[in-house]
Amino acid sequence: MHELSLAGGILRLLEQTRERDPFERVIHLRLEAGALSGVEPSALRFALEAIAPGTCLEHATIDIEEPPATARCMACGQSVTIRSRLDPCPICGDFGLQATGGTELRVMELQVI
Amino acid sequence: MCVVCGCSHTPASPSDPNVAVHPATGDLHFGAGEARVSVPGMSQARAIKLETDVLGANNVVAAQNRAHFASHGVTAYNLVSSPGSGKTTLLCATIEALKKRRPDVALAVIEGDQQTSFDADRIRATGAPAIQINTGKGCHLDAPMVAEAFSRLDLHAAHHHAHEEPHHGHSHDHPHAAPTLLFIENVGNLVCPALWDLGEKAKVAILSVTEGEDKPLKYPDMFAAARLMILNKVDLLPHVSFDVERCKAYARRVNPGIEILELSATTGQGMGAWLDWLLQDEHEHPHEPHHATDALHARIAQLEAELAQAKAHITAQPAKA
Numbered sequence: 520m521h522e523l524s525l526a527g528g529i530l531r532l533l534e535q536t537r538e539r540d541p542f543e544r545v546i547h548l549r550l551e552a553g554a555l556s557g558v559e560p561s562a563l564r565f566a567l568e569a570i571a572p573g574t575c576l577e578h579a580t581i582d583i584e585e586p587p588a589t590a591r592c593m594a595c596g597q598s599v600t601i602r603s604r605l606d607p608c609p610i611c612g613d614f615g616l617q618a619t620g621g622t623e624l625r626v627m628e629l630q631v632i
Numbered sequence: 633m634c635v636v637c638g639c640s641h642t643p644a645s646p647s648d649p650n651v652a653v654h655p656a657t658g659d660l661h662f663g664a665g666e667a668r669v670s671v672p673g674m675s676q677a678r679a680i681k682l683e684t685d686v687l688g689a690n691n692v693v694a695a696q697n698r699a700h701f702a703s704h705g706v707t708a709y710n711l712v713s714s715p716g717s718g719k720t721t722l723l724c725a726t727i728e729a730l731k732k733r734r735p736d737v738a739l740a741v742i743e744g745d746q747q748t749s750f751d752a753d754r755i756r757a758t759g760a761p762a763i764q765i766n767t768g769k770g771c772h773l774d775a776p777m778v779a780e781a782f783s784r785l786d787l788h789a790a791h792h793h794a795h796e797e798p799h800h801g802h803s804h805d806h807p808h809a810a811p812t813l814l815f816i817e818n819v820g821n822l823v824c825p826a827l828w829d830l831g832e833k834a835k836v837a838i839l840s841v842t843e844g845e846d847k848p849l850k851y852p853d854m855f856a857a858a859r860l861m862i863l864n865k866v867d868l869l870p871h872v873s874f875d876v877e878r879c880k881a882y883a884r885r886v887n888p889g890i891e892i893l894e895l896s897a898t899t900g901q902g903m904g905a906w907l908d909w910l911l912q913d914e915h916e917h918p919h920e921p922h923h924a925t926d927a928l929h930a931r932i933a934q935l936e937a938e939l940a941q942a943k944a945h946i947t948a949q950p951a952k953a
Contacts, residue, residue, distance in 0.1 A: 521824035528689060531689065605886065
């Protein structure tokens with residue numbers, strides 16, 4: 520379950536942010552897991568809740584947005600949005616899609632006090 | 633409502649949600665918010681925009697690894713597969729074949745497993761230096777683990793020793809005469825290792841024909857991340873129901889640019905093409921960062937797509953008399 524490693528990475532990012540810009544704790548955390556990020560949002564939420572006690576993330580609410588990924592179709596040349604690597608081009612039906620975005624897991628914003 | 637001034641008889645809730653009103657006395661408490669302090673003009677909670685990639689820290693170390701490998705004349709490949717695909721057997725066979733074909737090429741292996749040093753022991757038995765990384769509960773290698781292992785490889789030490797010769801201070805900016813191939817055998821897992829860049833030149837996904845031909849569709853992230861797919865154990869094809877062409881089509885569906893080789897590490901079938909693939913670009917400039925060629929490939933793909941779009945546009949235009 521790589522979501523636990525990723526949760527650790529998120530917590531490190533929060534701690535680093537707190538060193539630069541001190542706050543007491545995070546009350547709300549907004550994440551973005553692209554459709555091709557390889558991240559299962561429910562597993563990530565479970566992992567974050569598991570490591571939160573005793574950290575600045577304790578009692579925080581967490582939002583994980585899942586924007587669709589973007590790809591370029593090699594057959595018709597259009598930029599399209601896809602939800603999975605198995606999707607065909609929604610315009611021409613070809614499978615020759617080159618993913619151009621939606622592979623990242625990002626910490627977007629925190630609400631802190 | 634008050635008939636004199638029009639104010640509301642019962643005061644509404646205070647406009648600032650952080651102000652607490654005592655229910656009996658109407659006393660106001662401005663420090664009742666979550667921070668227990670009131671700062672005029674500022675909400676108690678504040679927002680910090682980050683928009684930061686969670687894997688950014690790993691990717692920084694991966695970029696350092698990539699630069700470090702390049703400065704040592706090392707080409708690194710990240711071998712990924714499910715457990716039991718024959719990665720270690722393939723590596724042992726590859727090392728033996730390379731020793732015969734190209735004795736000038738130095739070889740080294742970083743082995744990743746949850747527990748035991750069985751695989752590194754098998755590699756060391758071939759005479760090649762190997763370091764075992766045990767990830768414990770971890771399901772993949774990450775860039776800092778590889779950086780640590782690389783610094784402990786004999787190969788690395790040998791290079792540094794050479795650097796310490798008189799008039800030859802430790803410099804990271806000259807090519808070494810002997811090229812080096814570094815194989816990083818990742819933890820057997822077709823999911824997580826797809827996400828972690830280790831600084832490799834390419835990921836090589838190994839799929840044995842005793843597994844299902846639909847694995848590229850079941851684990852698309854890994855086959856999308858790999859530059860080469862090796863179909864291993866092809867000597868067993870007569871005994872299993874594995875549709876090679878369908879498997880290739882599935883792999884190309886998730887990764888149109890993937891290269892594919894069929895081989896058997898046991899019989900040696902297809903090993904020549906695999907060695908050719910490994911050695912194909914040793915004449916590339918050793919200091920050219922790999923991501924530069926990646927960017928070029930991406931740019932070519934983008935231009936091709938734009939060309940296709942322009943052509944489609946021209947054909948859609950009505951012909952002028």
